Amino acid sequence: MTDEIVFYHNPRSRAQMVHWMLEEAGAPYRIVPIDFEKGEHKTPSFLALNPMGKLPTIVHRDTVVTETAAIIAYLADTFPKAGLAPALSDPSRGTYYRWLFFGAGCFEPALLDEMMKRPAPPQKTAVGWGSYGEVVAAFKTALAKGPYLLGDKFSAADVYVGSQIRWAMMFGAPGLKGEKVFDDYVARLNARPALQRVSGQ
Ligand SMILES: N[C@@H](CCC(=O)N[C@@H](CS)C(=O)NCC(=O)O)C(=O)O
Known part of the structure; x- marks a missing residue:
């Protein structure tokens, strides 16, 4: 299992928010560009990851995460050294x-x-x-x-x-x-x- 995040990305989408977060978190990631015009987000292999056929989508440690806010929260917790989420005990x-x-x-x-x-x-x-x-x-x-x-x-x-x-x-x-x-x-x-x-x- 690799620690690298596979990041399905198109710059003209909400994936830009996740791109910023990946950089803030200092996370290791690999971009897989998705061309909307070519319908690459509606192929059977992409729909198997995200049945909505939408970006952003990431795969990390064999787990798929979709929904921009969920991905951002996940990255904050997965890369705690960046200090982007208050501790669970912090009010x-x-x-x-x-x-x-x-x-x-x-x-x-x-x-x-x-x-x-x-x-x-x-x-x-x-x-x-x-x-x-x-x-x-x-x-x-x-x-x-x-x-x-x-x-x-x-x-x-x-x-x-x-x-x-x-x-x-x-x-x-x-x-x-x-x-x-x-x-x-x-x-x-x-x-x-x-x-x-x-x-x-
Ligand atoms: N609820 C999703 C919305 C994702 C979304 O709508 N993404 C758009 C781009 S900003 C998309 O992939 N659209 C392609 C399509 O629906 O065909 C989230 O918050 O991440």
């Missing part, structure tokens, strides 16, 4: 989980509602992500003290949520660019050598 582990799950469960669908101009669901109280505006306001509060989601400590939650915010800003999602708290946060993230190494790749 900030709760805050860490909170924002990781909020990113996947609330920001992701709210952002897609906003970007795709999907009509507001009729029963707002039953919608776990509330609304895009509420999600952005929650992040604004979370980052108000800063500099990171856990306060002084940069973590894998910043890799995930920070990537989402960077992506949302790039595509002009409202309430982010021009807001000092988000501009400063993204500037801090952009200064990280690990992110710079994968940017533009």
